[in-house]
Amino acid sequence: MGIDVTVKIGGEAGQGIQTVGELLARACYQSGLYLMAVNDFESRIRGGHSFMQLRISDRPVMAPDHRVHLLIALNERTLQTHRSEIAEGGRVLFDSEAGGSDQSVLHVPVTKLAREAGGRIMANTVAAGACLAMLGAPDKALEQVLRQRFGDKKTGVLENNLKAAKSGVEAVAGVSFDWAFQWPDKAPAGKLLSGARVLALGALAAECRFAAFYPMSPATDVMVNLSGFETQLPLVVEQAEGEIAAVNMVIGASFAGVRAMTATSGGGFALMSEGLGLAGITETPIVIINSQRPGPATGLPTRTAQADLRFMLHAAQDDFPRFILAPGSLESAFETMVRAFALADKHQVPVIVATDQYFNDSLAIADKTLEVPEHVDRHIVGDADMEDPAAYKRFVFTDSGVSPRALPCNGRALVMVSGNEHQEDGHISERISDRIGQMDKRQRKFEGMQKEMRAPETVYPDSRVLLVGWGSTAGMIRESVEMLRDGGVDAGAVCFTDIWPFPETEVTEILDRCQRFYMVEQNATAQLGWLIRERTGRKFAQAVLKYDGRPFFPLEIADKVKACEEVS
Amino acid sequence: MVEAADYQCDFENKWCPGCGNFGIVNAMKDALAALDLPPEKVLLVSGIGQAAKTPHFLKCNFFHGLHGRALAVATGAKIANHDIPVLVNMGDGDCYGEGGNHFLAAIRRNIDVTLLVHDNRVYGLTKGQASPTSDRGFVTRIQAEGARSDPMNPVALALSQGAGFVARGYCGSKEQLGDLIRQGLEYPGFSLIDILQVCVSFNHVNTYDWYRERVFDINGNGHQPGDLQAAMKYAHPEGGRIPTGLIYRKETVPFTQRIPRLNAGPLLGQKYDRDKVQGLIQGA
Numbered sequence: 001m002g003i004d005v006t007v008k009i010g011g012e013a014g015q016g017i018q019t020v021g022e023l024l025a026r027a028c029y030q031s032g033l034y035l036m037a038v039n040d041f042e043s044r045i046r047g048g049h050s051f052m053q054l055r056i057s058d059r060p061v062m063a064p065d066h067r068v069h070l071l072i073a074l075n076e077r078t079l080q081t082h083r084s085e086i087a088e089g090g091r092v093l094f095d096s097e098a099g100g101s102d103q104s105v106l107h108v109p110v111t112k113l114a115r116e117a118g119g120r121i122m123a124n125t126v127a128a129g130a131c132l133a134m135l136g137a138p139d140k141a142l143e144q145v146l147r148q149r150f151g152d153k154k155t156g157v158l159e160n161n162l163k164a165a166k167s168g169v170e171a172v173a174g175v176s177f178d179w180a181f182q183w184p185d186k187a188p189a190g191k192l193l194s195g196a197r198v199l200a201l202g203a204l205a206a207e208c209r210f211a212a213f214y215p216m217s218p219a220t221d222v223m224v225n226l227s228g229f230e231t232q233l234p235l236v237v238e239q240a241e242g243e244i245a246a247v248n249m250v251i252g253a254s255f256a257g258v259r260a261m262t263a264t265s266g267g268g269f270a271l272m273s274e275g276l277g278l279a280g281i282t283e284t285p286i287v288i289i290n291s292q293r294p295g296p297a298t299g300l301p302t303r304t305a306q307a308d309l310r311f312m313l314h315a316a317q318d319d320f321p322r323f324i325l326a327p328g329s330l331e332s333a334f335e336t337m338v339r340a341f342a343l344a345d346k347h348q349v350p351v352i353v354a355t356d357q358y359f360n361d362s363l364a365i366a367d368k369t370l371e372v373p374e375h376v377d378r379h380i381v382g383d384a385d386m387e388d389p390a391a392y393k394r395f396v397f398t399d400s401g402v403s404p405r406a407l408p409c410n411g412r413a414l415v416m417v418s419g420n421e422h423q424e425d426g427h428i429s430e431r432i433s434d435r436i437g438q439m440d441k442r443q444r445k446f447e448g449m450q451k452e453m454r455a456p457e458t459v460y461p462d463s464r465v466l467l468v469g470w471g472s473t474a475g476m477i478r479e480s481v482e483m484l485r486d487g488g489v490d491a492g493a494v495c496f497t498d499i500w501p502f503p504e505t506e507v508t509e510i511l512d513r514c515q516r517f518y519m520v521e522q523n524a525t526a527q528l529g530w531l532i533r534e535r536t537g538r539k540f541a542q543a544v545l546k547y548d549g550r551p552f553f554p555l556e557i558a559d560k561v562k563a564c565e566e567v568s
Numbered sequence: 569m570v571e572a573a574d575y576q577c578d579f580e581n582k583w584c585p586g587c588g589n590f591g592i593v594n595a596m597k598d599a600l601a602a603l604d605l606p607p608e609k610v611l612l613v614s615g616i617g618q619a620a621k622t623p624h625f626l627k628c629n630f631f632h633g634l635h636g637r638a639l640a641v642a643t644g645a646k647i648a649n650h651d652i653p654v655l656v657n658m659g660d661g662d663c664y665g666e667g668g669n670h671f672l673a674a675i676r677r678n679i680d681v682t683l684l685v686h687d688n689r690v691y692g693l694t695k696g697q698a699s700p701t702s703d704r705g706f707v708t709r710i711q712a713e714g715a716r717s718d719p720m721n722p723v724a725l726a727l728s729q730g731a732g733f734v735a736r737g738y739c740g741s742k743e744q745l746g747d748l749i750r751q752g753l754e755y756p757g758f759s760l761i762d763i764l765q766v767c768v769s770f771n772h773v774n775t776y777d778w779y780r781e782r783v784f785d786i787n788g789n790g791h792q793p794g795d796l797q798a799a800m801k802y803a804h805p806e807g808g809r810i811p812t813g814l815i816y817r818k819e820t821v822p823f824t825q826r827i828p829r830l831n832a833g834p835l836l837g838q839k840y841d842r843d844k845v846q847g848l849i850q851g852a
Binding site: 191193197201204205207209210212229230231232233234235236238240241242244245246248249250251252253254255256257258260274275278282370371372373374376407408409411412413414415416417418419420426427428 | 579582607608609610611613616621623624627628629630631632633634637640641642643644645646647648649651652669670672673827828829830835836838839840842844845846848849850852
């Protein structure tokens with residue numbers, strides 16, 4: 001049995017829970033361990049109750065665990081709320097000067113020790129020191145992280161933090177902890193990244209040059225990460241005056257020739273709907289990240305959901321082709337972004353990348369190299385590619401539905417584009433032949449787009465029952481399948497990344513091999529389940545649904561499927 | 569040399585006979601010819617409305633987008649390729665109603681585009697409803713008792729927000745208007761030309777005759793465009809007279825010059841170094 005330990009750090013917003021979490025995560029990462037850190041916070045800057053759940057393992061992990069082995073309670077409320085989650089042999093490290101530790105709750109005067117080391121602000125470092133010491137980490141694990149983090153700060157900061165870490169370590173000296181483990185001394189397993197960061201890196205690799213956004217949780221971090229590269233690369237990130245402006249700026253930038261994107265969440269995506277349609281009818285390539293959260297309206301701003309699938313499929317009036325891709329891992333998210341921009345350019349359509357709060361805000365390790373493509377094909381034509389540039393028609397009828405795309409002010413060819421229905425040269429037209437011709441031309445793209453679609457990834461595809469999900473839940477579903485198999489259920493997993501155009505043939509083939517399949521989705525109605533029904537005629541047996549805004553635990557999924565299996 | 573006739577386009581015009589837009593299109597052609605800009609070197613961006621159809625009626629590159637959103641599209645295009653001269657055609661409903669927020673943001677950014685607002689104080693495309701610049705009491709089929717809101721004053725609004733180039737033109741003064749558009753295009757920064765425009769179908773109050781009695785040129789009468797106080801005075805017509813011309817102009821730093829990255833040239837043309845990106849991702 002390998003290492004699989006979960007630490008939960010809880011307190012008020014503003015207490016620095018994320019700082020403790022990040023210190024721990026970095027210390028684990030640099031020792032060569034795998035980890036996943038999930039953030040759970042309220043929509044407020046101070047107060048309330050927030051926590052970060054850090055799962056540490058010697059194998060790759062892509063799901064949170066329901067068991068807590070070590071709870072760091074920075075306040076009383078954390079202790080009361082999460083005490084029941086403590087696994088057997090687990091302990092609580094409670095910030096208290098009261099003393100009176102018992103078998104499970106260990107009172108450590110974290111804040112007092114921080115003050116003694118130089119300031120209350122270092123309570124995070126004291127807590128991290130104590131926590132790592134209990135887990136059996138060598139002192140240098142945290143020391144190295146602190147040196148990186150505070151090494152360039154003014155004198156005294158690093159020294160005080162080292163002192164704080166040491167006092168944390170000493171405070172738990174001699175305390176026994178069943179879940180302590182032998183720490184490896186290896187090189188980091190890959191790259192420690194948040195979902196938001198990996199999406200930004202993917203955009204860079206795809207040669208995205210312009211991004212516009214309006215701040216909205218949980219999408220803002222994608223743009224925060226992207227803007228960090230503005231000074232180093234040909235890239236401009238602009239905070240727009242609203243989501244409508246953001247998507248229209250992106251369309252303008254793409255029309256003028258640069259790859260462009262925006263990132264938002266459901267409410268902002270709703271505002272972008274008309275722009276999405278504009279990209280559709282003007283055949284302007286754009287990429288929109290929709291980081292989902294529960295709705296409708298403001299819903300739960302800092303929580304997670306997969307409840308916009310139907311909306312993304314149908315947003316904006318009338319029919320037009322679009323791609324919807326929903327990555328299920330860090331590596332897949334990077335690759336999906338690269339693909340999204342390539343597909344947008346090739347087919348001249350909008351591409352929606354669906355993620356969610358859980359994916360964007362969680363930290364994990366990407367252990368495959370994030371490879372920038374050797375070549376970026378823009379699918380753009382110039383005068384030299386035309387017999388007569390003066391006769392260029394942006395929306396000329398073609399068999400594939402894709403017309404050669406020239407850029408404005410880039411030669412003699414005039415590029416004329418209208419969001420009204422238009423004739424081949426781009427001028428508005430209400431002629432029936434133009435309407436039918438252009439509509440059919442756009443719809444014809446589906447055929448080429450369909451060929452780009454990949455089958456969902458499968459695990460144990462020949463199993464009697466299959467668990468089917470999409471996007472960020474891939475890690476939880478895979479782990480739940482392992483649990484089910486350990487419990488004697490012949491189960492496999494089907495995890496969708498490519499959702500639209502729907503890969504009908506491949507999905508039908510996969511589903512026809514099992515006896516029955518269960519949908520696993522973070523929404524209230526099994527949105528993908530009904531899409532599968534619509535596109536393949538295959539109907540799910542039951543659905544495991546969670547829409548409370550919190551990510552699934554693998555055990556939850558396994559338990560529910562097991563219960564269904566027992567009655568069927 | 570580029571001639572106004574080079575902008576001649578054979579696409580069938582869809583405006584009413586006598587529409588004030590004809591004067592605006594002709595003034596645009598004169599301005600572009602005066603700057604020696606051939607059609608393939610210019611980008612027109614428009615929203616939705618009768619005014620927004622303008623790009624279809626002269627030869628050019630254009631993006632005819634959504635109601636209210638032309639300035640956002642133009643901003644994206646300008647950031648992507650700031651060497652392109654960009655003209656934006658919008659109506660009063662389009663720009664000041666649906667697109668009001670983008671109008672304010674364009675002034676704040678000082679995005680280097682020239683905005684022509686075809687301000688006919690009525691909705692034409694949707695057949696005659698009151699617009700943000702209609703007078704209170706302006707009677708329409710739907711505002712049978714007259715418009716209930718007061719009109720906004722776009723020129724005063726732009727001045728109050730620090731716009732660096734603010735002009736008021738009139739569709740019936742082609743020479744003056746052409747000259748204002750030329751100056752707007754030459755101005756490095758955001759330029760607003762609010763154009764008093766006649767709608768022969770739906771506005772029977774603000775007619776050619778009505779304007780002819782009221783408009784007068786301020787630049788020929790000694791107004792110094794650098795004088796903000798005088799500009800504010802001219803922004804508010806009084807005594808039944810409407811001042812037209814270049815109301816205000818000051819030196820500003822256009823948006824794309826505020827982005828150090830763009831000093832190296834248009835974003836579109838900058839070199840993308842794959843190995844550098846790979847290195848940055850490796851180190852991220």
